[in-house]
Amino acid sequence: MRRHNIALIGVAAIAIAGCSKKDEAVESAPAAPTYEEVDTTTDVNDDIDLVELPGAQADLIAAAGSDTVYFATDEHLLDDAAKATLAAQARWLLSNRSVNASIEGHADERGTREYNLALGERRANAARDYLVSQGVPMTRLTTVSWGKERPVAIGSNETAWAQNRRAVTVVVQ
Numbered sequence: 001m002r003r004h005n006i007a008l009i010g011v012a013a014i015a016i017a018g019c020s021k022k023d024e025a026v027e028s029a030p031a032a033p034t035y036e037e038v039d040t041t042t043d044v045n046d047d048i049d050l051v052e053l054p055g056a057q058a059d060l061i062a063a064a065g066s067d068t069v070y071f072a073t074d075e076h077l078l079d080d081a082a083k084a085t086l087a088a089q090a091r092w093l094l095s096n097r098s099v100n101a102s103i104e105g106h107a108d109e110r111g112t113r114e115y116n117l118a119l120g121e122r123r124a125n126a127a128r129d130y131l132v133s134q135g136v137p138m139t140r141l142t143t144v145s146w147g148k149e150r151p152v153a154i155g156s157n158e159t160a161w162a163q164n165r166r167a168v169t170v171v172v173q
Contacts, residue, residue, distance in 0.1 A: 064088035076122035090134030108161035120145030
């Protein structure tokens with residue numbers, strides 16, 4: 001029995017020593033990429049620095065009424081309300097030429113990840129294209145699709161889904 005206990009103590013000591021080396025390896029491993037380091041854009045303008053500007057974002061919302069437009073289920077076409085919101089956003093962007101915008105496309109939780117990323121991309125592109133049609137230079141705009149990965153409303157019902165089917169104009173540097 002005593003030999004068994006000594007053997008167990010020896011095994012435990014080796015395991016503990018191995019753990020400390022493993023911890024050191026973990027500490028020296030590179031950190032996971034941050035939000036800013038992950039390339040999730042679908043149409044990138046490398047001249048735009050995607051640093052959000054909260055004060056300018058609040059100003060856009062105050063002037064345009066909203067930074068968000070909504071879509072029907074499985075749609076990327078803009079309705080009249082979305083066009084009115086985007087027209088107001090375009091006026092603000094045209095009067096604030098020092099800022100750029102990233103258009104974020106989103107989808108509700110239904111459907112596959114791939115389908116929703118593609119749908120979010122079509123929504124972001126539709127919003128961007130409308131802003132361009134209103135005179136905003138495409139060089140000041142970029143798009144990203146988050147698909148169903150960043151819901152604004154949690155829930156498996158029409159109320160939540162309707163809030164998540166959107167494109168958001170985010171003011172960036």
